[in-house]
Amino acid sequence: MKILVYSVLLLGLSMSCSADEKGAALSQKPVQVTVNQPESNSEGAFATASGKLVSKNSVNVSTRMMGYITGLRAEVGQNVRAGQLLVSINSTDIQAKGGQANAQISQAQANFNSAKKDYDRFSNLYKSQSASQKELDDMRARYEMAKAGLDAAQAMKSEVNAQYRYTNITAPISGVITAKYAEQGDMASPGMPLLTIESPSALQAQVLVSEQNITLIKQGIPVKITLKSTNQEVGGTVAEISRSSANTGGQYLVKVNVSDSANLLSGMFVNVQFPFKNNGKTNLDFQEGVMIPKSALVENGQLTGVYTVSSNNTAILRWVKTGKHFGDQVEILSGLNAKEPYIVSAEGKLFNGAKVTK
Structure with missing residues (x-):
């Protein structure tokens, strides 16, 4: 019997509270609000990819x-x-080889000088018919062998000098x-x-793009680059597009030149937004580009929502699913379409059913 009485009391209280809230909503003055349309890409859809900044000029010594x-x-x-x-x-071994090369050059130079004198002398004797053709040929062969030996010794010295540079x-x-x-x-x-x-003066963003989107990315198109750590946004241009995913886990590597790399460091993680022109075709893999300011979001525990305006000029809390962040904007994946207005700010307290005026 007590339980029955308690239940009846709770029901009465809840009904009275509900009536009070409805009465408050009806008696409340309309809240002045600022309404905005979601920012969407007028060109069409876009795709996003994650990666990091790397230096265009990187050398291993x-x-x-x-x-x-x-x-x-x-x-x-x-x-x-x-x-x-x-x-x-340590160049001790190279110094020893250098000494050997110098000694070989000295020996080869002496042999060359001797062979050249003999060849010149027998050339004069042959002209005066005091030496035979065979004797001249022998001196010529000896001279050419001595010259080749000198060239080999000098080449060895050049090789040693090249090793010195290392x-x-x-x-x-x-x-x-x-x-x-x-x-x-x-x-x-x-x-x-x-x-x-x-070289930190020239940075690139290297990201991996899925096979659904890679065919629509063209070299030279402008993109937006957002740093994950600071939400700083900079511009960029697609520089290189890989046409093979054999070594990148089924995704395609795209390199984007960063237009302004001041205060940026190699290794920073980034999100890159690639815009696609609308060609009249529908692709469910693309997002419609619904972007809203972070200040318009309402947080309630693990839920995220945004207030919209009904046809009766009342506030309606719509739960949404957010995606990647781009500066002070956030991507809306579901719960809000590209043509639906939402409340950016209000001069009073908002709740479901509250009267609003624009």
Whole structure:
């Protein structure tokens, strides 16, 4: 019996509260609101892709010889100029080969000088018919062999000099050292990367695009690039489009030149928005480009909504699904169409059914 009485009391209270809210909504003065249309891409649809910024000019510094690193004048984050000495490698072996090459050149030069004198002398004797043709031919052969020996010794010396250049490694470009793979005292080997230098003045956004969208992306089209960490938005232009997904997990690599890379760093994560012109065809994979300001969103726990205006000029809270963020704008994936007005701001408290005036 008590339970029945309690239930009747709760029902009465709820009915009275509901009546009170309806009465408040009817007696409330209309709230002044600012209404806006969702921003949509008038050209058609768009697709988004995620990736990161990389330097267009990135060089791995390595050597072609083996030896201990005797000097490493480089630190990560250091600015270097082209031609600046960065790494020195022990050159004892090269110095020994250089001494051998010099000795071989001296020996070959002496043989060449002797052979040349004999050849010149026998040429004069042959002209005065004091030497035979065979004797002249023998002197000519000896002279040519001595000349070839001298050329070989000089070529060996040039090879040694070329190896010397790899004992003192300089910066191939001007930029910033972004990675260091060895320390002083380590053993360097041919092809082993020692440093990475990047030029921060020219950055690219590298993103992976799905196969549904790659055929509609063209070289040279303008795009929007948004930094995930700061929501900063910059412009860009599609520079390169890969036509193979064999090494990228079924997606296609697209490189975008960043128009303004000031205050941007290589490695930052970005979202890139690719616009598509409307060709009259419907593709469910494309978004209609519904973008609204973040300030228009209403947060309630894990739900996100936006107030719309009914035909009776009342506020209606519509739950929506949001997508990627582009600056101060947010992408609406569902719950709001491109032609539906929504409330941007209000001069009073809004709730479902509240009277509004524009």
